[in-house]
Structure formats: structure tokens, C-alpha cells
Amino acid sequence: MTALKTGRRFRWILASVLLFVVIAFFGGRYLLLSKIRDTLHNRLGDLRSKGIYIKFKSAKINTWSGDLNISDLQVSVGLDTTNRDFSAAIPFLQVSGFKIIPFIKNRTISIKNVALEDPALSFRLNVKAPESETRNAFFEDLYINRITITGSSFLLKDSVSQDTIAHVKSDFFVEHLGLERVNDSLAWRQSSVHIQGFAFDLPKERYAFSVKDVRLDLEKHTFEVDTFKMTPKLTRKQFMRENGKEIDYIKAVIPYIKVSGFSLRGNPGIAVDIRKIRTQLFMEVYRDKRLPFIKDKRTTLPSNFVQRLPFDLNIDTLRLDEGLVSYEEFPEKGDSSGAVFFDKLQATVIGISNTKAPDKQTVMHAKSKFMGKGELSVDFTFPADTTKPYTAKGSLKNFPMVKLNDMLGPAAKVRVESGTMTNLKFNFKYNVYRSDGNVELNYEDLRIISLRQNSKKEIKVSMIKTLLLNTFILKKDAQEDDKDDSKTGTILFYRDQKRSIFNYWWKSIFSGIKSAYKIDKLQEFTEDLKKNDRAKPSKR
Template sequence: MKKLGIGLLVLLVVGIAGTYYLEIWLGKRIPEVINANPDRNYDLQFEEIDIHLLKKGVELKKIMLVPLDDSLATKMNGSIRSIEMSGVDFLALIFNNKLEIGEIKLLEPAFRLIQRDRKSNANESSKAFQDLFKDLISRGVIKNFFLEKGTAEMFMDKDSLYRFGQFTDLTIVAHGIESDSLIAKNVIPFKLESIATSLKNLKINTDTNQEFRIAEASYSSGKNIGTLKGISLKYNEGLDGARSKSEFQKDLIQLDIKEFELSQIDTESTIYGNWAIFAKLARIDSLVLEDLRDKNKPRPDEPIKPLFEGMVEAIPFPIKLDSIKVTNSTISYKEILQGKNEPIQLNFQEIQGSITNLVSSDSLQNQGSLLVDVTSVLNGFAPVKMKIDIPYGTKSFALDASIGSFNLTALNEIFEPMGKFRVESGTLRGLKLSMDANEKGSSNQLNFDYENLKLEIYKSDGQQRSKNGILSSVANLLTSKENLPGSKNYKISTHWTSRNPYRAPFHLIWISTKDGMMAIVPSGLGNIFMPDSKK
């Protein structure tokens, strides 16, 4: 028994000593294996390593991510608080110099992305992160990958480093990775069983002095849903500041979106490498879009503006969405007229509706149509409905729009800033517009039904505004007080409107409506409705 006890004690001591020296040997071998891939773009340099043979675990601490190719247009560096590996096959490491890991976890990585090419975009940045994760996972056979509490800063290297973006709280959970099967669709670019990702506080400064933000983004392959919350695109100095700095007249646009959700996402979709988004359903909740144009600014030499089909085709990556649901949204158009300081404003509020078959690529359109069907309320008083049929491949569109009944005096908030007239009384019973439009213009029919219309015309006395009694009397004599279906002199306008090719299709819709209204209101009164520069 004594000899047996001594033997066991010796075996225990040898085992402990062997384990100790094996852990020391592995502590030297693992760094060599981790950085052994000749095709790697990064070295992992760390200060501490803990080996846990019995638990089949390895922990690296205080890691530095060091790029090996300094000539890359987009490169990454940074630090990682620790990398935890579990389910490590130490026998494969000892006898085959191969890392086989059940699970790897990156804790609190802090990445720095540096772009040298000013033309690089978010597409290039996302691909840089994808290439990094590919580089890390390609160092062994890794079944599951976790990343927690990741942060990143994005810089432009132009004489000195300029930070143009950042995000926090990056989380990645990827199961069932097949590291010998590349699929460039995911942030982890391999075939895998499931993946869930999220991040917060994304901020990107654009070349137009705007800041793009996403408060929270997430994607789950299990639920097949991607969600973006708290989206905004705003000028750093606000719309008025951007207008004052703008040399030319242009549309200054900023927006907020409470939530954007994609569901039933097709496997062909990717936001890494070459972007492509294919999904059955998209949902936009609480979009608030502002568009400001100052007509006191000179117009620049502008390219010809496309119709709706061309606007969709201009999306810089393939997109195919079967249906988009829009809820609780507002679009505001503000225009400062020539010689004026304050804008007139059109607010389309309470927008609800759907967009069907949004396809940006010619090869995917298959001669179908993009359909838009929305309702809204104009400036809080006028119910609006609009349907647009945009056949792909034709450079045309058909539109049916209507405005419901309201008191016409409500229009004074729009017309009075023009300094020409105000509506003293009147009721709109309904306005309907039908358009068949192409690149040259539109063939239109307008019904403009109203009653008890009475106008008050202003004198042109510089900044002073006073009623012109004579013109008011003449205007009300020339104007039919009513234009209602069934009346003897009921008018419907059927007319052609030429398109200004340097303005967007919404401008053609407005001009077609105005032309029809001016045809129904006596033509001699038309000058009253138009600013002096347009007479």
C-alpha cells in the first residue's frame, strides 16, 4: 500500500508538472499558430495567455490588432480586451498544428477603420469589417463566434486623420460556422446555421455636411427580420444654415425615420461587399422629411432630371421590395419665393399607404410596374389621395389624385406670402387630377369643384400690403363664384402641360394642377395667381 501511495503521488506530481510544462509549451505554440496563415492581413499581438487544459479553454488578454499591409485603401487596427476560446482540441493543436475551437468570443473590441480614398463609401467600410472577421475565423476551424460590446471609429486619412463615423454596442452571435465554405452575404462571410447582429449609435458624416444616424440596428436570421431605429439625416447647421451657405438654388433635404423594418429577407441580400437588398416586405414608420428650396439663389447648370422610373434606377445598388408599408409619416416642402424671406410651406401629414414592386435593376424589372397608393392631409385641412402607376421600361407614369372638401380660406397661409391675393370666402367640394405623363410632358384632366368663391387682391406697394378695391371687384366679377357638376357653365379642364426637364416629376404634377385650375378660373385672372417673375 505504501508503494502504491508513493506511485500515485509520483504520478500526480508528474501529471501536475507535465500539465504545467505543457501549458507553458502551448502558451508559446498558440501565438505561432494564430499568426501562421501566410495570407492573413492582420497579426494578433497579446500580452497574456491563460491555458486551461481540463476545461479545454484558452484566454488571450490585452490584444492588439496590427495590419500587415500598410498600402490598403481601407485598413483596420485596434484592440480587444480579451479573446476567450472554449472547446479547444489540444490534441489537434499538438499533433497537427491546427486550431479547432468550439467557440470563440471577442470581448470589448475597439476597432479603428482608416480610409485613404476619399471616394470610399459605407459599402467599402462594411466590407472592411467583413474581411477582418473572415481573416480572424480563417485561422482555424471555429464552430461558433461571439462578439460583445464592440465599438468602432472610422477615419479619413487626408493630410491628418479626420473622424467621419463611429458606432457602439456591436454584438454578433454566429452558430454553426463552416469556415471552408465562403458566402459573402454575411458579416461573418461563411456558410452558417444562424446569425444575429446588432449595434447602436451609428454616426456618419457625409460629404454634404450632413450627419447620418441610426440609434439602433439589428438583424436575426432566425426571425429573418432586419430593423433600423432612430434613423436621421440632418445638416450640421440645420436647414436654414445650409441654405445660407449654399451658393446655388437646390433642394435641401433632411429626414427622420422612427423605424424601418425588412422582413422575409431573401438569401441573396447583402450589405457587405456589393450591397443588394431583396425582401418581401418593408415597413416605414413615422418618416418626417423636409425639403427647402430658396428661389433667391441662382440656379446652377443642372442635369436633366429623370422621371420616377429613373429615380428608382439611380439607387446605387440592386434592390427589390415586393411591398413597402408607410405609416404616420410627414413630407414638408418649403419654398422661399424670389424677393421674399419667409417660405411658403406644403405639409403632407398623416401619410399612410403602400409602394408595390420597387425594383432598381433593369434585369429584375421584367416589364412590371411600380405602384404607389397613399393618402395624406395637406396642411392639416385638405384630405389627399394619390395613386401612381409607373410601368418599368417606358419612362412614363399615370397618376390619379384627388383633394377632398375644405374651406378655401385655409389656403391663405400658402397664397398670402406671395403678396398677390387672399381668399375671402369659398369652399372646395373636390379636386381630381388624372395624368398620363412622359419625358415631354403630360396629358391631363382636372376637375376643380368649388362654390361661394370671393377673392381679395392686394396692391403692389413694395413691402406694404393693402387691398386693391378695384382689382378685387374686377377679379370677383371675372371669377365664377361656383363650378359644380350639374351647373350650366360647369368646366372640366383637358390640357397638355410641357415638362421642365430640369425639375423632378413632382414639379410636373404641381404645374399640371395649376394649369388646369387656371383654365377653369378665367384666363385673365391667371396673372393674379403668379409671381411677377413668372408672368
Template sequence: MKKFLLWFTGILLFIGIGIYIGSKYLQRNWKPLLEEQLKKAVINSTDSLYKIEYKNLDVNPLNGNLKLVDFKLIPVMSVYQKLKDARKAPDNLYQLSVDVLVIRNVNAKEAVKTKKLSIADIIIDHPQLQIINDRQYYNDTVEVKKPKKNPYQLIKDIFKELKINTIKLQDVDFTFVNKSNKTEKKTSLKNLNIEINDLMIDSLSSQDKSRVYYTKNVQINIKEYQIATPDSLYYVKMNNLSFSTLRNELELNDVKLEPRLAKVPFYKKVGYAKDRFDLEFKNIVIKDIDFDLFLKQQRLFAQSLSINKAKVDVYNNNAYPKHRSNKTGKFPHQQLLKLALDMRIGELNLKAVDISYSEFDAKSKKTGRIDFKNVNGKIKNVTNDSASLAKNSLMVAKVNTYIFGKAPLNLTLRFYMNSRSGKFDYSGEIGAFDGKILNTIVTPLGMAEINSVNVKKINFSAKANQNTANGTMQFYYDDLNINVLKRDVDGTLKNQGLASTLANKFIINKQNPSKKGEFITGRIFYERPSYASFFNYLWQSLFIGIKESVGVNHEKEEKLRKSALRVGSIVNDAKDAFSSIKGTLQERKEKRQLKREENKKEKELEQKE
């Protein structure tokens, strides 16, 4: 891409030189001379690999205006093939067409004397650029390369200085064709606008720290962008992207990951229980980007990335079979290390983010849902850069939110980025709330109902890696009472009276601490199944701590199961005995009825006689 920009700059320079020559000599044959010089410029700067075509060239040397219509830069494929045969072909081929190119107010007369060329505006309307990438293996092994000339070296024999106030590329269509792999892939970008301000090329401008590639500012804007994901399940949409090298800031507005199918057809197509995402980010801003480092080394270093006003909706349907793949080594911080893009973000900020997870349960035939409202927080030292990690390998996330918009939650996660086992710690506190708000998720997914519980606070902390989590939980509450539910034949969820009574009387603790002041600390110990995701792992380990805190441990669960079996056996025996007695009584009743009818008939016969 840099080489193409150098060629394109060369073309513009030679156009300016043409105007300069026309102003100096003002001969009748200036136009053929300019056209000849322009074509030579392209041939010389591209080693004959490219040629140019255009419909019309209109130059006015007196006012310094130029108009080029239907301009095309075309690769010469016969030359390209010869370069391939000689193992000298480049990895990329470029094809450019421009509807109209306009250059305004060139100071050609002054440039004759001062050797300083000034151009007010260059406007390029609807440029269409296609880059075809076909990597040649020998380019990776070439040790000695031909020295490249910078823009000043291209002009120094004619001009001491070139200054362009504004360059505008309007309505750019960009297409990247990747032919380096077995399957050809094409990526397109439309509605792209670029404005370059205060371009200065002289002997010192390359060392000017206030400039990026000889310019004071490059502004890039993309509107109404949409692309389908490779799996055809989603659209990625974006209303607007803007970037400025002067502000070192990239801003994206109304970014969406939008499902292409409604929930029912989505799962029919997928065929298994898979998370369905619906994401919307109102505003994303990346500040203080090292643009020069990104261009030279493709490394994204920035001071901050802020996500403002976002909605994250995740849905699953466990009526479909589970697709259990091994998720070991795929935690968020481990995935960050595997990114192909080297990056270092000093601080990732979350502001006013709403997160929702819902799941349809095959057993209850209901959908459970949990909401985290108004998530705010910071994640510091987000990096996979080895040099940065050598100095500081700890990534820390601190977030606060409201569960169902009511229960305040503060959470801290510490990720040890250099740990081979994916080591991390987590700790947090949940404030006071009415526990019945949890029925939205507990009833459909847990087949239980919270009749009452007054949660005062929950504190938890644990040390974990990709295999086990170990920690403690302090759960302060009172007035706990639950119902154990079952799904009836008519589809409704009904209370299992016996199981509920056993649970409330013999299993769970009604309050913590107890009336005697005894406090039960829940122990968190959970061995992660290989298929469990990071967030499932967090939830399951916390759930272990909650169960321990309310008095439900393995021994009590086993005791309840055996008691239920014994009571169930007694109840069944009682039912059998009752049925037997009921049958005997019914038999006696029927005999008495029969006897009465016989006696009645005998009396009727006696009266007739």
C-alpha cells in the first residue's frame, strides 16, 4: 500500500511539473508534451508494470487549473507474468479508476522563480481502487532490496518545496482480493471519504514531528457500512467511522452485530445449542493512537478505548443438543494473547452498557433471563505486546453494575497474562436486595421459586486458573423460603409440596448468621469441565459458594435424596394400604346393597300372596 501511495504521489507531482513546464514555455505543443511526460512518469515509477488511460486532459497554465476525466491506472499483465517467471513479481497488484480529477490554483509562474510549487486543492471524485494480493514466496526471502526514493528525492531536482493545501478523495470504493489462499476472498469498502490537509514536501518535512507522512492531518470517514459474517448468521453494520491523525482519534458510531435470522429459524439452521448474539454499540472512541507505528509495523498502540452506551443481548436454546467443544485455553485474556494484531490499550472504558443473557429451558418450557444494567468500569493494561508484558503482565478489570437494575454489584478481575495456565483472581460485593427478583432466572432454569429472602450483602473472592477455582463467600441474609417445582401434564409449573417442605425444614438455613450468631462461610471449590466457557465457569463457581452458604452441601443433598426415597416409599405403602381398605369397604358396601335389594323383592312377593 505504501508503494502504491508513492506511485500515486509521483503521478500528481508530474502533473504539477507539467503545469510548471506549460507556464514556463507556453508553446502550442504543451499538451502532447505533458501527456508524454505523464505516461513516462508512470512507466518509470512502476518499472513498466502499469499504464494509464484517460478520456480527456484539460490544462490551463494561466490560472493553474487541471481536469483529468475518466483516468485509469491499469496493470500490464504480460509484464507481470514476465516478473513472475523471473521471480521478481510483487505481492500486490493495483487497479485504479477515477471519474474526475481536478487540480486548482497551481502557482506555476511563481514556481518558475522560487522553485516552490503550491497547489490549493486536489479533488478526486469517485476513485475505485482494487488491490489483488497474491503472495510470492520468494519475496519473503529477498535479502537485498533496491533503495526506495522518498517523495522529496523525487522532486528535488526540479522543486525545493511542494505544498498542497487540501487533497479530497470523495466516495472511494475500495476492494481487496486475497488470492494467496486456496479459496479466493474479496473484501469491499464503499462510501469512503478521505481529506488530506497541509501536505508539505521539502528537505525537512520528513523530520517534522507534527506531521504524519508529510501532512498535518488526514481525515477518513466511512458512512453506512455493512458486511455479512463468514458463517452467514450475522450482519456487521456501522453508521459512521471517522479518523483524524491530528487528533489521533478513531470514532465509530452505531456499530451493530445483527442476527440475520429470528430465533426459531436461527436454531433450525444451526442445529445445536449455540449462543445467539445481538449487539449494539452507540459510540466507540480510540484515543491517542500511534498512527506512524500502525502504518510501519501494523501494531495498534493507543492510550484509551471507550465504549459508550451499548446493549449486549445473548440468547440460547437448550432444547437443541449441546455442541461441547474443548474451551480450555480460550479465556478472554488467553484469546487476547493469540490475536494476530499486536496491540496495547492503556485503558478500556465501559460506560452505560446493558448486558442481558436469556435461555430457553427444555424441561420447564420457559425462558430464564438475567440483566446487568448500567455496567460501568475500566480494564487497564489491555495488551498482547511481549515487550509491554515484560514490564507489566497484569491486566486489571474493575466494573460495577446493577443486577436486574436493583442489586448493586462491584467486581474486580485480575488477569496474569504471562501465566501458562490462564491464572486469574476475582472478587466482589453484591449489596442489599429482595431475593425474589432472581425468580426471573431461577424458576425457568432451576425449577425452583424463591418465596422470600432478604439479601443483606454477599462478599466473595477466589483464585483460579483454567482448571480449578478456589475461594470463599460470605452470604448475609434472612427469611429464606423456597418452593421446589415440577412441570405438570398441562405444562404449568407446580409446587412439589413434600420436596419443598423437606428442603425448607432440613436442608437450607433460614438465615445467615443464625439466631445464635453462628455464621457459615461458603467454600468455593469448582473443577471446570473442559467444555465450560469462562463466564459459565465464573457462574458455576459462585453458585457453589451460594449453596454452601445456605447450608446445601454434598452430604445434605445425599441425605435429602435418601430421605425423600424413604418417605416416598412410606407414602407409597400407605397409598397401597389405603387403596386396599378402600376396596374392601367398597366390596362390603356393594354386598349390603345387594342384600337390601333381595330383601325388598321378598317383601314384594309376600304382599302379592
């Protein structure tokens, strides 16, 4: 009998304890969430005095499930009511699965899901950050299992005129977002980010940009971009007319960018480390040389550009798996454009860094089919010490020179009838101001015709210049023994610091080709011929 009473008493005590725990848990949960709600309500009043305004149509808190639903949420920051520094309009915000125990135990905010529908955000440039103030941290750690943002729209506005500088649209998906408090800042923990339908428009620019898919996984240290496109908004003619100056008209597609060994550090400054990048590139460039060249800024050489980045950058290997680059140019004097292209383009760049020792350098090797035929191979070095010279060397083999007619066009006043460049070698050094080196030419069965335009603007063969070119200036074969001619040329070119690095490379090589072919000698022969004709006595 005593044992039976003891058992009943134990069951009553156990039931009472369980009931107390349940009441304490749910009651504490209700009181805590209510406390959070009241604290946030009071906090909103404090924020208004600092120019931070938050309002919403309705807010529902389910204390049992830990869900929060807010409709028509509006946030604005800035004392100027007509030109806010930041504003956001979120038709619907849902937070679900807020866990109480971790927050009570160590002030860790743990949330199952956060969802935003059609958020529209606007941010004004050149806004001075508010002075930091000392306050107790609301939380120590933050963990959100999944964040879903659909139909987002982000506007970046000018600080003065309020004009839109950039407009971004996309869907965002973030999994396992973790923020950990380290001293006075928050550090990223492992998480992954997925962005779909990423499209951004620059109204003041004449290009549209889009990205099909972006994925960032901090746990796997990978970053991938699927199908980046850069497309002009205007036709060539409209583009050139609106710019009114010599400028590149570009169409570009990057099918993929795959980054492995990616890490991002933020203490004390931002640092990006990457083990390997793989990508593809297909690009078309057009330029109209008939327009004036107007450019106020100087073009920075590669090493100088990397050194001036506002963050530390280290990339072990950058590899272009496949590419096609074409360049079309309408000459200053001429009636049609000429083009060149580099097919089956592959390149590897090793050691891109702005933190390496001054005696180190970045090395690049590239190869392609020039004009779909010639075997082009080049090697470049970019010194970490920007006071030291850059180097470039390479070769072009087995190139049918009639393919140059596509590039030369009528404006060049010459046409290649036959010939094969068996091997063109170049080697030169260059700095900010000039390039110096040499070119070696080996070709076979070369014949060039000089062209002229008659009074009817018809293109005709200039017999005299053709004779001079093929008899005195050129040799049918570079191997021919002729002490008055040479198959080597000297590279000497003074850089136009407003032109691109590609212009610098090409003009340097071309200066050596002109020297080897003694192209300038043709003008001397022509002038001498004209003088002799004028000096001859006229017949009566």
C-alpha cells in the first residue's frame, strides 16, 4: 500500500514538473517574443530621430511556431525627406522557425527560413556613413537555413541629380547563411549563394548586361558564373553618332567562369585569394577611325592596374579554355572596313598578385589561329615592380598572306597577290613610354600590288609603285641573298598613353615589320621619281 502511494505521488510530481516545463517553455516563449516585439517597437521610435524610418501595414507574430509575417514593409534612411540615402519597399516578408533556446542560451539567432517577395531597393551614392556608437550587441551569432528573395529590383542613384546609375533585377537564394561576431565585426561562416536571372542596366551607358546564373559556395570555395552577355543597345551607326568620337563597339559572351579555391578575408583589409579560374570568351569589336579620338584619361598598363586595386588579390592560375576575338576597323581614309580575328584562342596566366615580392612577375602564354590559318604563339611577362620593363615575344607560322587583304582593305592602297609567312618572330621590351626589340621575317613567293584611285573613284593597279614594291622594296623570298635588303627589322615605338595595351603591342610589332619591309623606302622612291619627272626638259 505504501509503495502504491509512493508511485502515485511520484507520477503526480513528474506530471507537475512536465506541466511546469511546458508552461514555462511556451509562456517564456510568448513573453520573450512579446518582449522582442515591444523592444523593436520602442527601437523604431529611437531610429526616427536619426533619420531611419520603418513602417509596415501589418505584422503578425506566431509565438508557438516562431513565425513573423510583415506586409508592405517600407524602410528609408536619410534626413533629407526628398532624397533618401536608402529606401526599400517589400510587399511581403516572412520569417519562420525562429528558435528560442539558442537565443536564451548564448544570444544566437537561429532561423529556418526568410522569404522576401518583389523587394525594391534604392541606394544613393557618396553617402557619408553615420558615426559608429557604442552599444551592446543584440546577438552574437546568426544562422539562417535559407533565404529566398524573388523578383528583386535594386536601383543605384546619383547623389545629386537622383538619376539612376544602375538598375539590377534578379532572384536570390542563400543557404546556410552564418555570421559570427568577431570583436566588433561580423565574419562570414560557410554559406552558399545562388542568383538567377541576373540582369543589370546602366541607363547612362549604351550597353545591357545579363547573367543567366551565379553560384557562390563558401564551404566548397567555389564561384561560378553561367553565360555573361554584354550587348549594345544601339546599332553601330546610332552608337557612333551618339558618342561622336572614336570608341569601341563591343559584343561579348562569356559562356562560363569557374573559380576554385576561392576565399575572401576581411581582417584587417579585404583580400581575395583564388587558386584557379577557367573561362571562355567570344567577343566582337568594331571601331570607326573616321571619328575624332577624344580621351582624357591615360590607359594603365596591366601591372600598374593590379597594384592600384583597393584590395589584396592573389590568383594562382587564370586559364582561357577557348575563345574567339575579332576586330573590325573602318579606316580614317577609305570606303570600307577591314577585319582580323583570332580563332581557337587559348591562354594561361600564372601568378596574378599585388602582394608578391618586387622581384616576382606574372607570366602569360597564349596561342590561336590568326585569321583562321596562321599559328600564333605569344609569351608575355608583367613585372610586380612597375618600374621594370615588360617583355613580349612570339611567332606567327604558316600564314597565307592573302588573308591580310581582309584587314588591309582599299584604304591601305595595297593588295597581297601571293605569299606565305613561314615564320615571323618578334621579341621586345616595353615600359610606360616606349618599346624596343626586333622582328625576323621568313616568307615565300611574296607578291604585292599597289592600288590607286582614279578620277572616277575607281580602284586601279598602280604599275609604277607595284614595280617598285616587288623589285626594290620586297624580295620574292626572304631567303634570297641581297646585301641591300634584310629579313630583320627593328622595333621602336613611342606609346600613345591614351591607347589600349593591345594597340601598344600591335604598333610595336608593326614598327618592326615596317622596318624589315622598308615600307618607308617606297615613299622615297616615289618622291625621287616625281622629282626626276619634273627635272626632265619638256619636248616641243
